[in-house]
Amino acid sequence: xxxxxxxxxxxxxxxxxxxxxxxxxxxxxxxxxxxxxxxxxxxxxxxxxxxxxxxxxxxxxxxxxxxxxxxxxxxxxxxxxxxxxxxxxxxxxxxxxxxxxxxxxxxxxxxxxxxxxx
Amino acid sequence: xxxxxxxxxxxxxxxxxxxxxxxxxxxxxxxxxxxxxxxxxxxxxxxxxxxxxxxxxxxxxxxxxxxxxxxxxxxxxxxxxxxxxxxxxxxxxxxxxxxxxxxxxxxxxxxxxxx
Numbered sequence: 001x002x003x004x005x006x007x008x009x010x011x012x013x014x015x016x017x018x019x020x021x022x023x024x025x026x027x028x029x030x031x032x033x034x035x036x037x038x039x040x041x042x043x044x045x046x047x048x049x050x051x052x053x054x055x056x057x058x059x060x061x062x063x064x065x066x067x068x069x070x071x072x073x074x075x076x077x078x079x080x081x082x083x084x085x086x087x088x089x090x091x092x093x094x095x096x097x098x099x100x101x102x103x104x105x106x107x108x109x110x111x112x113x114x115x116x117x118x
Numbered sequence: 119x120x121x122x123x124x125x126x127x128x129x130x131x132x133x134x135x136x137x138x139x140x141x142x143x144x145x146x147x148x149x150x151x152x153x154x155x156x157x158x159x160x161x162x163x164x165x166x167x168x169x170x171x172x173x174x175x176x177x178x179x180x181x182x183x184x185x186x187x188x189x190x191x192x193x194x195x196x197x198x199x200x201x202x203x204x205x206x207x208x209x210x211x212x213x214x215x216x217x218x219x220x221x222x223x224x225x226x227x228x229x230x231x232x233x
Contacts, residue, residue, distance in 0.1 A: 004160075009158070033220045035221075042226075043206065043226070043227050044224065044226050044227075045208065045210075045224035047221060050220070050221065091160060091161065095220055098220075104163070104166055104174070104176070105149075105151045105163055105166050105176075105210070105212070105222065106151075106161075106163075106222055107163075108153075108160040108161040108162075109160055110158060110159060110160040111158075111160050
């Protein structure tokens with residue numbers, strides 16, 4: 001079984017600052033996917049960014065980027081030029097590749113509550 | 119617009135009653151999932167289904183039941199056997215286990231409170 005650990009229950013930064021959320025995971029799989037989901041106060045889960053483990057290049061989506069360290073089993077999320085609308089719970093999640101049984105969905109960390117202060 | 123509809127948004131239940139949460143999707147996705155969210159616990163998998171008329175237990179299936187009679191629908195019943203049912207429940211779907219699509223799409227959730 002795989003586990004996902006987010007060691008920062010809550011973080012607070014000023015608007016326009018850069019913030020990094022940490023995530024580590026444990027798995028014996030060699031091929032898998034990693035995700036960051038955002039859950040704003042509306043509680044709707046929104047995909048922020050995803051990374052395929054076989055890709056060495058770190059994924060980037062506008063102000064969001066990841067630092068994927070496969071050997072260290074680390075997958076941190078960096079938010080640049082943070083905005084008030086970034087205030088939300090952020091969940092790191094793991095999915096096995098289909099060949100390894102990915103049909104059973106996502107394994108989530110416990111989340112980091114990010115607060116952007118004006 | 120395609121998406122996932124969960125209903126009701128809020129539900130109150132007396133102890134000892136079974137309740138059913140609805141999840142309907144019009145995305146033509148094969149796989150569907152139910153997650154439970156508690157404060158400080160993240161999301162935990164209750165049940166999932168890869169195909170019509172088939173479903174599998176997740177990590178916390180005790181006290182819950184599901185059915186998958188139609189591709190579009192995956193209702194979750196919270197039975198009286200569930201010791202602590204007050205929680206936020208999220209339904210999700212995915213294009214297919216072997217389609218190459220690996221992103222889950224989520225509904226807006228249902229909040230169940232036991233009185």
